[in-house]
Amino acid sequence: MVSWAPWRGRWASLAALVLALVGAACIGTTDRSDFTAEIQQRGGGLTSELPMDAVDAVASRLGVDDFDLRTLTVTPQDGTVLLDVRDPAALEHLDRYVVRGGAVEQVQPVRLTATDILDTQTFPVSGLALDRVEDMVDTALAHFPSDGYVTSMSIDRTGDGVEIELALESPRTAATARFTGDGELIDVVPS
Amino acid sequence: MKRRTIIVLVLVGIVAFFSVMTTIAVAGAIWPGEAKLTAPLFCPSDKPDSFVVVDRYNPNPGETSYDFSLYCMGARGQTEEIGWFRPSAVLTLAHALLLVAGVGGLVLLVRRRSRGRPSVPATSPTPTVVQDSDAPFPGGLSDGT
Numbered sequence: 599m600v601s602w603a604p605w606r607g608r609w610a611s612l613a614a615l616v617l618a619l620v621g622a623a624c625i626g627t628t629d630r631s632d633f634t635a636e637i638q639q640r641g642g643g644l645t646s647e648l649p650m651d652a653v654d655a656v657a658s659r660l661g662v663d664d665f666d667l668r669t670l671t672v673t674p675q676d677g678t679v680l681l682d683v684r685d686p687a688a689l690e691h692l693d694r695y696v697v698r699g700g701a702v703e704q705v706q707p708v709r710l711t712a713t714d715i716l717d718t719q720t721f722p723v724s725g726l727a728l729d730r731v732e733d734m735v736d737t738a739l740a741h742f743p744s745d746g747y748v749t750s751m752s753i754d755r756t757g758d759g760v761e762i763e764l765a766l767e768s769p770r771t772a773a774t775a776r777f778t779g780d781g782e783l784i785d786v787v788p789s
Numbered sequence: 790m791k792r793r794t795i796i797v798l799v800l801v802g803i804v805a806f807f808s809v810m811t812t813i814a815v816a817g818a819i820w821p822g823e824a825k826l827t828a829p830l831f832c833p834s835d836k837p838d839s840f841v842v843v844d845r846y847n848p849n850p851g852e853t854s855y856d857f858s859l860y861c862m863g864a865r866g867q868t869e870e871i872g873w874f875r876p877s878a879v880l881t882l883a884h885a886l887l888l889v890a891g892v893g894g895l896v897l898l899v900r901r902r903s904r905g906r907p908s909v910p911a912t913s914p915t916p917t918v919v920q921d922s923d924a925p926f927p928g929g930l931s932d933g934t
């Protein structure tokens with residue numbers, strides 16, 4: 599006669615193991631917090647790809663090669679690029695484009711105030727050194743603690759011309775690295 | 790519809806069902822990291838490192854749900870989200886191929902073994918039946934007279 603007792607024990611062990619694995623549901627996965635920490639450890643994830651793809655997407659939408667911007671903001675954490683774009687067909691209009699993954703997700707009109715003078719606030723996107731973002735990130739991080747990373751990039755026009763700002767963070771400090779529109783470092787200002 | 794077509798359709802359905810179930814059980818519960826095996830198909834060359842990122846939610850007290858998503862990451866931390874559907878589809882296809890290969894291999898092995906082993910040995914003696922004409926049941930029981 600066949601004894602089933604040992605097999606019953608083995609099946610029970612196997613079932614317990616499968617249940618434990620199903621309950622854990624984590625073999626080969628990375629927690630969101632660990633994933634974010636990995637991005638920060640590698641510098642924050644800002645490259646030329648995000649702003650250049652966004653500019654290409656907006657240019658394609660507008661049907662032009664060049665257009666004027668008031669601001670451009672890149673958040674590498676969620677891959678979002680915001681652009682305040684002067685409408686080439688109606689220069690008195692400003693539109694906010696939200697670009698994610700190289701595709702325009704949303705376009706909304708921006709309400710202007712009486713003090714907004716677009717001629718003095720906007721600048722052509724073709725004059726920006728967007729292909730030098732990696733160099734700017736390396737330069738900025740070289741002036742910052744070794745565990746620093748870039749959280750965002752913003753471009754706007756100041757009294758001295760177009761300025762590119764990189765927001766830097768580390769567990770113990772924060773700073774802003776300022777660059778010219780050509781990508782030359784102006785200074786790194788602690789926050 | 791021909792009988793052969795019906796059989797093929799039923800077999801395809803069975804394979805599809807079991808491969809989907811395998812994907813749900815393995816990639817969806819036991820080993821979600823299996824999706825990283827599909828990364829070479831989806832990750833661009835500048836983002837070669839793959840991660841299966843898990844987000845845990847508690848929709849109700851005592852209840853935990855998991856969302857998995859495949860990401861590709863580059864040396865500067867730049868990422869691209871691939872999602873979960875496309876890796877799952879590839880894994881389902883791979884599981885189907887494994888299933889067909891496994892079952893097919895098993896069937897071939899069994900057929901080869903059964904073909905190699907003769908059903909009746911040629912040297913075995915032919916059993917003889919002794920007839921007893923007095924028995925109430927011919928060729929069977931005898932009443933002893």
